[in-house]
Amino acid sequence: MRKSPTQARATQTVDAILEAATQILQSDGEERLTTNRIAERAGVSIGSLYQYFADKEAIVEAIAERERSKIVATIVKSLSEVEAADSESAVREVVRTLVGAFARRRRARRIVVMMMLRRWQNAPDKGADEVAQFLVSAAARGKSANARVMTPVAAFVLTRAMVGAIRAAVLENSPYLESQEFEDELVRLAILFEKN
Missing domain, CATH: 1.10.10.60 (Homeodomain-like)
Incomplete structure (x- = not known):
């Protein structure tokens, strides 16, 4: 701006x-x-x-930044309200928030995502970084004996895998995006990731 x-x-x-x-x-x-x-x-x-x-690109960038901030704030708020020991509920809240954010106004969101990917293909994803940092600190607080340690690298891989699948569903205009099965598969991915 x-x-x-x-x-x-x-x-x-x-x-x-x-x-x-x-x-x-x-x-x-x-x-x-x-x-x-x-x-x-x-x-x-x-x-x-x-x-x-x-220019119009600056407007699209501002839309993307505003949406990113809203998504991260919603995830942080929902994770802070979930019991630390209930990792499945915490993961489901993150997945539901991410999917919900991309499912509304699908055409506009797809265009914003595509424009941002074209403009900043090699730029870091600040929103995913914030969520990854929050996952590391949340995992440290609610760590159970059989849970894997959520290192910054593990959180990076997990958040990028989840965001990548959602982004692909948006860009490909996939009917899976708003399905319960898609949400469930992302939750399973995260839970398997935490246990291994």
């Missing part, structure tokens, strides 16, 4: 821009996403849009 909103009205303007861009992506696709259409749909002037965003 060019300029961070500091007042409530500026925050509302940025929110309106991001929501308008998401709606356009969902209804019309990436090819119809322009800064003029975004400004028109958001009810702001093009000058106001450019105060905060350099």
Whole structure:
């Protein structure tokens, strides 16, 4: 973002821009996403849009960052509410949150994911890093005698495997994404990973 909103009205303007861009992506696709259409749909002037965003890619990046922050916050909150000894419930909460985040507005989310992959193919996944760090600390608190130690490397592999499967389901527009079986398989993967 060019300029961070500091007042409530500026925050509302940025929110309106991001929501308008998401709606356009969902209804019309990436090819119809322009800064003029975004400004028109958001009810702001093009000058106001450019105060905060350099181009449509910056808007998509802001959408992705906002979603990442929401997902991580939801996962951290849900994990903190689950009993440490009940690892299956904790894993299910993480999986359900991740799948749920990607299942809503599927077309818009797929486009955002594809645009981000094109733009930052080699960039680290900050959201997965945050979840991995939380898994390491949560596992240390609720460690049982027969559980595998959740090292940073183990958490890295587990989170990337889970996020990779979800990302593939989004990009391939797979019908599995919203199925109970898909959630169950991801939970089984994580539980097997913890026990080995």
